[in-house]
Amino acid sequence: MTFPDDCRYTKDHEWVRLDDDGLATIGVTDYAQGELGDIVFVELEAEGTELEAEAVFGTVEAVKTVSELFAPIAGTIAAINEALDGAPETVNDDPYGEGWMVKIRPTDPADLDGLMTAEEYTHMIGADA
Amino acid sequence: MEPATLQTTALHPIHVALGAKMMPFAGFDMPVQYSGILDEHHAVREAAGLFDVSHMGEVFVSGPQALDFVQHLVTNDATKLVDGQAMYTVMCRPDGGAVDDLLVYRLNGEVFMLVINASNIDKDVAHMEAAHAEAGFDCVLDNISEQVELLALQGPKAFDIMAEVTDLPVADIKYYHFMRPEPGAFLGCEKAILSHTGYTGERGLEIYCETAKAADVWAALMAAGETHGLKPAGLGARDTLRLEAGFCLYGNELTEDTNPLEAGLGWIVKLDTTDFIGAATLRTIKADGLERKLVGFVMEDRGIPRQGCLITDAEGEPVGEVTSGSQSPVLGKGIGLGYVPNDPAFTTPGTTLRFNVRGRLLAGTVTKPPFHRAG
Numbered sequence: 442m443t444f445p446d447d448c449r450y451t452k453d454h455e456w457v458r459l460d461d462d463g464l465a466t467i468g469v470t471d472y473a474q475g476e477l478g479d480i481v482f483v484e485l486e487a488e489g490t491e492l493e494a495e496a497v498f499g500t501v502e503a504v505k506t507v508s509e510l511f512a513p514i515a516g517t518i519a520a521i522n523e524a525l526d527g528a529p530e531t532v533n534d535d536p537y538g539e540g541w542m543v544k545i546r547p548t549d550p551a552d553l554d555g556l557m558t559a560e561e562y563t564h565m566i567g568a569d570a
Numbered sequence: 571m572e573p574a575t576l577q578t579t580a581l582h583p584i585h586v587a588l589g590a591k592m593m594p595f596a597g598f599d600m601p602v603q604y605s606g607i608l609d610e611h612h613a614v615r616e617a618a619g620l621f622d623v624s625h626m627g628e629v630f631v632s633g634p635q636a637l638d639f640v641q642h643l644v645t646n647d648a649t650k651l652v653d654g655q656a657m658y659t660v661m662c663r664p665d666g667g668a669v670d671d672l673l674v675y676r677l678n679g680e681v682f683m684l685v686i687n688a689s690n691i692d693k694d695v696a697h698m699e700a701a702h703a704e705a706g707f708d709c710v711l712d713n714i715s716e717q718v719e720l721l722a723l724q725g726p727k728a729f730d731i732m733a734e735v736t737d738l739p740v741a742d743i744k745y746y747h748f749m750r751p752e753p754g755a756f757l758g759c760e761k762a763i764l765s766h767t768g769y770t771g772e773r774g775l776e777i778y779c780e781t782a783k784a785a786d787v788w789a790a791l792m793a794a795g796e797t798h799g800l801k802p803a804g805l806g807a808r809d810t811l812r813l814e815a816g817f818c819l820y821g822n823e824l825t826e827d828t829n830p831l832e833a834g835l836g837w838i839v840k841l842d843t844t845d846f847i848g849a850a851t852l853r854t855i856k857a858d859g860l861e862r863k864l865v866g867f868v869m870e871d872r873g874i875p876r877q878g879c880l881i882t883d884a885e886g887e888p889v890g891e892v893t894s895g896s897q898s899p900v901l902g903k904g905i906g907l908g909y910v911p912n913d914p915a916f917t918t919p920g921t922t923l924r925f926n927v928r929g930r931l932l933a934g935t936v937t938k939p940p941f942h943r944a945g
Contacts, residue, residue, distance in 0.1 A: 478591075479608040481897040482691065482872060500928070502874055504607045504897050505806055533606075 442471045442568055445537055449553050450562035451513045456537060459553055460544070462517050468541040468565045469501065469510070469532060472566050477503040480532045485510075485543055492516055494552065498543060499531070514552035516545035579624035580719050580784040588802060598625040601804040610807035611899040615942065616771050616797030618725030620791055621764040622810055623776075624784065625688035628718045629695060632681045633709030640674060640682050642705055642846055643698060645830055645839040651676040656746050656767060659838050661697065662848030666829040666855055670694050671820050673767065675748060680709075683763070688822045691715055701847060719784035724774030724811075725793055732764075732775055734794035740764055740775070757790055759783045769808065771815025771940055782922035810896050813905060816866055816939020822877060822893040823864055823907055831856060832909070834864045862890065863912040866939040867923055869904030871932035877927035881908050882924045886931050889916060900942045904934070 448456040452471035458466045474480065484497040490500055492512040499510040521543050525531060532540035547553070563569045576599040585592065590601035603610060603624065613619050631640055643646045655676055661669040670690045675683040681873035686694045695713050702711060723732060732740045736756055743749055748765035754803070756762045759779040768774040779787055792800065809819070818824050823833050830839050831852060841853050874895055881890040895906030910916035916923065919938050924931040 445798065460807050473623065478603060481608075481874075481902075484872070502897065504810060505602075506897070530608075 442475065443537070444470065444472075444559040446559045447477050448537065448559065449513070449556035450559065451556055453511045453512070453513075454563065454566075455510065455513055457556060458537075459547075459550060463546070463550070464544040465514065465516065465547050465550070465553070466544050467510075467513060468536055470562070471536050472568065473508070474533045474536045476548070477501060477506060477508060479504045480529045482529045483522075483525045483542065483569075486518060488518050488521055490518045492518065493544065494509065497504070510542060511559060513556055514545075515548040517548075518543050519542040519546045541552045546554050577625075579622055580781045581622045581624065581788055584785060584788060585622065585802075586821070590802070590804060593805075595805060596625055598688060600625060601802075603804040603806045607804070607806040607810060608899050609802055610803040613799060613801040614772055614803055614807065614811055615723045615900060617801075618723060618727040618731055618774070618795060619770075619801055619807065620788065620795065621803050622719075622788070623722050623808070624719040625693035627686040627688060627713065627715040628695065628778070629684045629686065629698065629722075630681065630712040630714060631684065631709055632712065633707070635707040636662040636680050636682050636709040637707050638704060639705070639707035640684070641844060642707065643701060644672070644674060644777065645835075645844075645846055645848070645852075646674070647840040647844050648674060648676075648682075649844070653678050654747055654749065656748055656765060657838070658746075660824070660835060661694065662830065662846070662852070663697075663826065663849055664851060666831075666848045666851040667826040668824040668828055668830055668833070669697050669826065671699075671818060671824055671835075675763070675765070677750065685720075689821060698800045717781060718778055721777045721779075721782055721784065721787060721791070722768055722770075722774065723777065724768045724770040724803075725772045725800075727795070727800065728772070729775040731773050731791060731795040731798050731800055731887030735790045738764070740860060743775075757783065757787050759787065767792040769815075769817060770811040770846070771817070771942060772811075811893050811897055813907070814898050814900060814942040815898050815939060816907070816941060818864075818907075828909075829855060830859060832860050832862050832864060832912070860912045862909045864893070864907055864915050865910055865917050866907055866941065867905065867934040868898075868901065868937045868941060869925075869932060869934040870922070871934070872904075873925070873927045873930070873932040874904040875906055875908075875927055875932070875934070878927050880926040881910055882926055882931060884922075884924060886924065886926065888926070892925065898941055905937075905941045906934075907939075928930050
């Protein structure tokens with residue numbers, strides 16, 4: 442399992458990466474995709490949706506289970522990954538790259554500082570042992 | 571509540587070495603998946619999969635009145651079995667509620683093997699012992715679950731793979747029949763049963779053998795299966811496969827609160843020719859008409875109604891409940907089974923039902939299983 446250092450992490454097993462254009466890309470962690478197993482579709486709120494922190498912005502359906510997606514920080518959805526519609530397995534294959542879920546325009550980019558670092562997240566899931 | 575220590579099957583070290591994702595199931599630490607549920611599922615549909623289902627229970631019934639006692643327990647007609655034949659059946663309580671679904675193997679006229687669900691072993695044995703004590707048939711019960719391992723080799727290539735590990739005439743075993751090789755004749759097993767049965771909707775074999783030989787049998791089959799596309803398959807794929815095939819799972823479609831008639835198992839409930847525990851109640855239930863019925867459905871909208879999801883009418887009023895739901899790997903759609911009122915307005919194939927999935931009403935169509943040959 443990998444947890445890139447340029448991302449911040451949540452207790453709900455999502456990652457956020459602040460991009461150069463000021464948008465924050467959000468996805469689920471390598472650990473999350475492994476626990477969910479084969480993902481069969483991803484449902485996301487539409488572009489333009491305003492999200493409070495912790496608001497549900499989508500669901501991930503795997504064969505055996507379903508999981509909701511929670512906004513790590515407040516913001517407005519600027520883009521959704523429409524490619525997941527035809528290829529949901531991308532989330533399993535490349536969770537930090539092509540398997541991203543949404544990009545949001547953060548209400549306050551400083552909110553990211555309240556999230557876990559890769560090291561803290563790795564410790565939380567017990568993968569640092 | 572999880573027991574403090576989980577039981578393990580003889581193949582447990584193999585699963586761990588293969589990197590399987592392990593999960594507690596019915597008191598056993600069992601493999602849920604190896605390469606992934608979808609990959610394993612497709613392997614079974616297209617080539618073959620090898621499952622460890624050693625957690626299942628085996629109870630022998632032996633004695634001059636073994637047949638009479640088995641018939642007293644089960645809903646199907648055990649008197650129709652010949653030596654070397656097996657049948658699928660249900661055991662009921664006096665009120666018609668299902669105690670378990672099971673396979674009955676006739677080894678000979680005085681020896682039968684009952685194969686029961688792992689989660690029900692204690693309950694089933696208690697039920698059998700109570701019935702035995704009450705009715706006083708001349709036979710003995712022997713729960714040998716811990717001495718027997720069970721491997722399921724399932725898929726279109728299953729018999730080809732089997733032919734590579736043994737010269738025994740396995741291809742001649744008819745569906746729902748089995749053979750008992752001489753001691754040592756099948757991969758050195760002292761005791762083995764090779765059964766043309768399964769829970770996947772594909773052709774395949776179920777192999778019963780003693781604990782000490784299970785790892786050898788697994789290794790021989792995996793080695794022979796390599797060129798055939800055989801993959802180890804876990805309980806996750808076992809569940810999606812059985813659901814695509816439309817098979818009931820005890821605890822979901824069948825419970826103590828459901829009877830086999832409403833579960834669509836009338837074909838294994840022989841009320842006219844046999845008598846068994848629960849028969850009188852089931853005759854009354856049948857005469858009065860069923861209140862509800864198990865139906866299959868295929869989702870039209872994107873979504874997967876899972877177990878416990880409410881089935882509603884067009885207005886969103888609840889009329890029933892989903893007992894099993896999953897993505898169908900073959901159809902690429904949500905499929906499932908659930909109970910609805912026994913009314914053609916809900917049970918007729920092609921009828922649209924609604925499913926309350928997290929507050930949204932999604933449409934699905936009543937469809938007669940098996941789903942993997944549907945469409």
